[in-house]
Amino acid sequence: MLPTMMFVIDTAGLVLRLFLLLPIYRIKVNFLDFVRYAKMMNITRQLRPSLAKALMPTAMRAMSADSKLVELTMNEKTGIATVTMNRPPVNSLNLELLQGLLKAFEGLEDDRKCRGMILTSSSPTVFSAGLDIMEMYKPKPDRVKEFWTTLQDVWLALYGSSFPTVAAINGHSPAGGCLLSLCCEYRIMCPNYSIGLNETKLGIVAPKWFMSSMLGAIPYREAELALTSGRMFSTDEALKIGLIDEVASDKADAIAKSEKFLSQFAKIHPIARKLTKLNLRHSALEWMQENKELDLNIFISFVGQPIVQKSLEKYLEGLKAKQAK
Numbered sequence: 001m002l003p004t005m006m007f008v009i010d011t012a013g014l015v016l017r018l019f020l021l022l023p024i025y026r027i028k029v030n031f032l033d034f035v036r037y038a039k040m041m042n043i044t045r046q047l048r049p050s051l052a053k054a055l056m057p058t059a060m061r062a063m064s065a066d067s068k069l070v071e072l073t074m075n076e077k078t079g080i081a082t083v084t085m086n087r088p089p090v091n092s093l094n095l096e097l098l099q100g101l102l103k104a105f106e107g108l109e110d111d112r113k114c115r116g117m118i119l120t121s122s123s124p125t126v127f128s129a130g131l132d133i134m135e136m137y138k139p140k141p142d143r144v145k146e147f148w149t150t151l152q153d154v155w156l157a158l159y160g161s162s163f164p165t166v167a168a169i170n171g172h173s174p175a176g177g178c179l180l181s182l183c184c185e186y187r188i189m190c191p192n193y194s195i196g197l198n199e200t201k202l203g204i205v206a207p208k209w210f211m212s213s214m215l216g217a218i219p220y221r222e223a224e225l226a227l228t229s230g231r232m233f234s235t236d237e238a239l240k241i242g243l244i245d246e247v248a249s250d251k252a253d254a255i256a257k258s259e260k261f262l263s264q265f266a267k268i269h270p271i272a273r274k275l276t277k278l279n280l281r282h283s284a285l286e287w288m289q290e291n292k293e294l295d296l297n298i299f300i301s302f303v304g305q306p307i308v309q310k311s312l313e314k315y316l317e318g319l320k321a322k323q324a325k
């Protein structure tokens with residue numbers, strides 16, 4: 001009896017050890033097994049929405065994303081792409097800007113030469129003013145659906161990108177602007193701007209995935225206080241709390257620092273880095289993938305509420321009044 005039990009325990013232990021070691025063993029064995037492992041973990045391409053074809057052949061490259069709302073350049077030597085939001089005056093994220101960003105991120109995902117991406121803005125003072133409030137105020141049913149679905153896809157593509165990402169935050173970055181930066185692995189911000197998820201100040205609620213993106217950067221307690229009060233942080237405060245990683249003197253410095261951050265990965269095995277990132281982000285990505293429709297329905301019914309429309313109207317009036325002063 002005892003020898004049989006010992007045999008069963010030993011065998012179970014061996015199977016368990018093999019199972020636990022399998023990924024490590026596979027990683028050591030060969031490259032193809034990396035890919036199989038990634039597929040097994042369901043953390044590669046199937047987590048992303050359908051991929052657009054590669055943007056263009058890789059010459060140095062202003063790789064245009066059709067519209068001028070997003071500029072995409074690629075440094076052939078380093079493989080570092082720069083994606084610049086270009087929707088004056090404040091890069092508010094309307095459907096077309098989101099579509100441009102999605103196309104850029106998906107194109108880079110398919111570009112084998114891409115070793116990293118810097119997200120920045122062409123505005124001298126604003127990274128992004130967040131979601132375009134006009135997309136949510138008195139929305140048209142079909143358009144608002146497409147708007148939200150595209151935002152979800154942008155989040156999936158950026159948060160789940162296989163290449164490393166940095167936000168060079170060269171201006172104010174409220175709400176959706178902050179969200180874009182939180183999807184990146186590293187944030188470098190210029191002085192005297194503001195950043196945060198301020199949704200409650202507009203009388204709206206940051207969706208679960210906005211919050212989980214923030215929780216990837218700062219501790220739960222800090223996030224709870226910031227989210228419930230809709231707090232905006234100055235550059236210095238953001239650095240202190242960990243919402244950003246570095247301060248740069250100006251945009252050029254932010255880009256230089258971003259390149260430096262990305263260059264460290266030249267020494268790291270790209271697949272080991274990618275799988276580590278995607279494993280860390282797996283549960284949030286999987287949640288979104290599985291709950292896209294539910295999230296869309298919640299959003300649609302939420303923005304349809306008269307009280308939410310009233311809040312948005314008041315907030316817009318406040319923005320216009322500020323402009324008039």
Ligand SMILES: CCCCC/C=C\C/C=C\CC/C=C/CC(=O)SCCNC(=O)CCNC(=O)[C@H](O)C(C)(C)COP(=O)(O)OP(=O)(O)OC[C@H]1O[C@@H](n2cnc3c(N)ncnc32)[C@H](O)[C@@H]1OP(=O)(O)O
Binds near residue numbers: 131303
């Ligand atoms: C119960 C369960 C619920 C579950 C939840 C489910 C669903 C959740 C539902 C909804 C969630 C939706 C999430 C939204 C996130 C967002 O991103 S909302 C947008 C928040 N953005 C802001 O609050 C930023 C507002 N803007 C500013 O603070 C400033 O503009 C600025 C960015 C600091 C720049 O200041 P600056 O002085 O340079 O510029 P102006 O303020 O003069 O603006 C110029 C011009 O641009 C217009 N504008 C600014 N921001 C926006 C915007 N976000 N959308 C649209 N338009 C904007 C501004 O009105 C001026 O226009 P003009 O007067 O016509 O020139």
